Amino acid sequence: MQANQTKIIIVENLVKKFGSFIANDNLTFDVAKGEIFGFLGANGAGKTTAMKILCGLSHPSSGRVTVAGYDIYSQTEKIKRSIGYMSQKFSLYEDLTVYENFRFYGGIYGLSRSMILDQTQRLLSRLGMSDYKDRVIKTLPLGWKQKLAFSVAIIHKPAIVFLDEPTGGVDPVTRRQFWDLIYENAHEGLTVFITTHYMDEAEYCNRLSIMVDGRIKALDTPSALKERFSCNSMQEVFIRLARN
Amino acid sequence: MECRVRSDYNIRLMIRISDVEKHFGDVTALDKVTLSVQRGELFGLIGPDGAGKTTLLRIIASLMIPDAGSTLVAGHDVVKDFAKIRQMVGYMPGRFSLYQDLSVLENITFFASIFKTTLEENYDLIRDIYVQIEPFKHRQAGKLSGGMKQKLALCCALVHRPELLILDEPTTGVDAVSRIEFWDILNRLKAMGITIIVSTPYMDEASLCERIALIQGGHLLSIDTPAAVAASFPHSLFSVKTDNFFLLLTHLREWSATFSAYSFGEYVHFTPTSETITERDIMSFLVEKGHSETHVTKTQPTIEDSFMYLMMKKQNQYAG
Numbered sequence: 001m002q003a004n005q006t007k008i009i010i011v012e013n014l015v016k017k018f019g020s021f022i023a024n025d026n027l028t029f030d031v032a033k034g035e036i037f038g039f040l041g042a043n044g045a046g047k048t049t050a051m052k053i054l055c056g057l058s059h060p061s062s063g064r065v066t067v068a069g070y071d072i073y074s075q076t077e078k079i080k081r082s083i084g085y086m087s088q089k090f091s092l093y094e095d096l097t098v099y100e101n102f103r104f105y106g107g108i109y110g111l112s113r114s115m116i117l118d119q120t121q122r123l124l125s126r127l128g129m130s131d132y133k134d135r136v137i138k139t140l141p142l143g144w145k146q147k148l149a150f151s152v153a154i155i156h157k158p159a160i161v162f163l164d165e166p167t168g169g170v171d172p173v174t175r176r177q178f179w180d181l182i183y184e185n186a187h188e189g190l191t192v193f194i195t196t197h198y199m200d201e202a203e204y205c206n207r208l209s210i211m212v213d214g215r216i217k218a219l220d221t222p223s224a225l226k227e228r229f230s231c232n233s234m235q236e237v238f239i240r241l242a243r244n
Numbered sequence: 245m246e247c248r249v250r251s252d253y254n255i256r257l258m259i260r261i262s263d264v265e266k267h268f269g270d271v272t273a274l275d276k277v278t279l280s281v282q283r284g285e286l287f288g289l290i291g292p293d294g295a296g297k298t299t300l301l302r303i304i305a306s307l308m309i310p311d312a313g314s315t316l317v318a319g320h321d322v323v324k325d326f327a328k329i330r331q332m333v334g335y336m337p338g339r340f341s342l343y344q345d346l347s348v349l350e351n352i353t354f355f356a357s358i359f360k361t362t363l364e365e366n367y368d369l370i371r372d373i374y375v376q377i378e379p380f381k382h383r384q385a386g387k388l389s390g391g392m393k394q395k396l397a398l399c400c401a402l403v404h405r406p407e408l409l410i411l412d413e414p415t416t417g418v419d420a421v422s423r424i425e426f427w428d429i430l431n432r433l434k435a436m437g438i439t440i441i442v443s444t445p446y447m448d449e450a451s452l453c454e455r456i457a458l459i460q461g462g463h464l465l466s467i468d469t470p471a472a473v474a475a476s477f478p479h480s481l482f483s484v485k486t487d488n489f490f491l492l493l494t495h496l497r498e499w500s501a502t503f504s505a506y507s508f509g510e511y512v513h514f515t516p517t518s519e520t521i522t523e524r525d526i527m528s529f530l531v532e533k534g535h536s537e538t539h540v541t542k543t544q545p546t547i548e549d550s551f552m553y554l555m556m557k558k559q560n561q562y563a564g
């Protein structure tokens with residue numbers, strides 16, 4: 001990314017140990033504001049551990065980390081207010097309506113009643129789902145729930161949203177619509193930090209890091225990575241790095 | 245045994261499903277599904293969550309009774325002859341369902357003894373997989389990593405040397421490298437004569453099967469070889485790339501000449517409404533919109549292109 005862009009996540013020499021096991025081994029990277037940053041790695045490479053630290057849910061063993069300008073050791077509550085999080089397991093309450101879910105999460109983040117109403121209207125109209133405000137979540141198709149879960153994750157206008165394998169299991173059309181939503185929001189300045197097992201989705205990121213056994217093995221734009229490793233696709237790059 | 249086998253039974257068929265239906269309340273999970281799988285085939289059921297894959301596999305495994313239609317496995321009816329079918333089928337459900345508080349070896353021994361066999365008796369079949377979990381054979385199954393659990397579940401599904409192996413999304417949530425290793429294992433099992441039906445939401449895995457069925461909303465969209473499914477895409481298809489991916493998609497979707505525009509990695513797969521549209525037309529449209537570094541080439545459709553085309557076609561039928 002361009003040097004003049006604001007760094008919204010800064011990670012320097014991050015180490016996380018569980019007993020003698022080193023889950024994160026000296027990670028150093030940064031993420032720019034408005035960037036779509038792909039965080040890739042094989043199962044067990046240490047992605048979840050690092051993501052928990054960045055979300056303020058776990059402390060590093062050592063290293064310096066700031067997220068949205070806040071320190072990971074002393075300002076975790078401020079970090080939690082500045083980020084949104086969505087995982088493959090939906091965070092929506094199945095028995096509540098669409099609007100009740102928005103109201104619940106908006107309330108948790110301390111938004112005023114009018115702010116919640118404004119945000120719900122804005123986010124639903126963007127999804128073309130304004131007419132479904134009072135539908136119970138469990139009656140909606142999976143792809144809709146996924147888009148709603150994303151919208152709920154950004155109801156408090158966070159600076160960064162963390163997406164942990166958000167597109168698992170959905171049909172290929174819906175998967176692409178979900179990425180349209182990511183692009184739209186990144187275009188408006190939202191920083192997107194995303195993990196995925198779909199290697200075609202890796203190509204949609206501005207930059208990617210690939211973790212192997214707790215370390216970052218490579219970090220660059222998709223096209224630079226493909227050039228460096230003389231591969232035609234990110235799938236090939238990933239397999240080369242993860243297998244060695 | 246002979247008397248139970250239907251007279252119209254074709255010896256080369258492992259699975260014959262005719263007009264099978266399954267409803268859960270208002271939801272139609274399977275709508276008149278008809279499908280055959282040959283003996284020795286590696287057959288893929290490709291579709292997203294909620295398509296009906298699990299329901300269909302459970303019916304084949306005799307674990308669920310269809311509302312209508314007939315299903316034969318090696319000539320045996322899955323409803324009437326379920327006991328026969330359970331002897332000859334190995335089933336690995338999507339959710340890990342072994343005994344978490346038994347060790348690796350205890351789980352395998354348990355499943356072997358249910359089928360009155362032993363690990364040793366069928367060791368040749370599972371050796372390649374078992375050696376990978378053998379170092380942990382005394383560890384509780386619940387304490388294994390995801391990849392190891394998957395290999396243990398496969399061992400348990402194979403320990404009685406089934407004729408038919410049914411795998412429900414064995415690679416979901418598994419990283420790209422482990423997925424390739426798993427498919428290598430499946431190909432070795434196929435070479436040993438085992439018929440395999442496997443479901444997956446990953447379109448790229450479809451090409452690793454001999455034949456596939458694309459399934460969406462309880463309907464089979466297409467059944468054929470992966471190459472034929474890809475080639476069935478009825479329009480011309482272009483691969484397009486410019487300096488701004490987001491604007492490229494936006495502009496293409498606004499264009500009156502666009503039938504569809506979907507992102508595919510670093511490219512957009514573009515289908516025009518008319519076959520008379522050429523590379524040159526697309527190029528000049530994009531240059532006019534201010535794009536640079538524009539690349540347009542004709543490209544071969546993939547299974548995913550066909551899936552999206554068939555899926556949208558089906559949806560439009562319903563829409564009127």
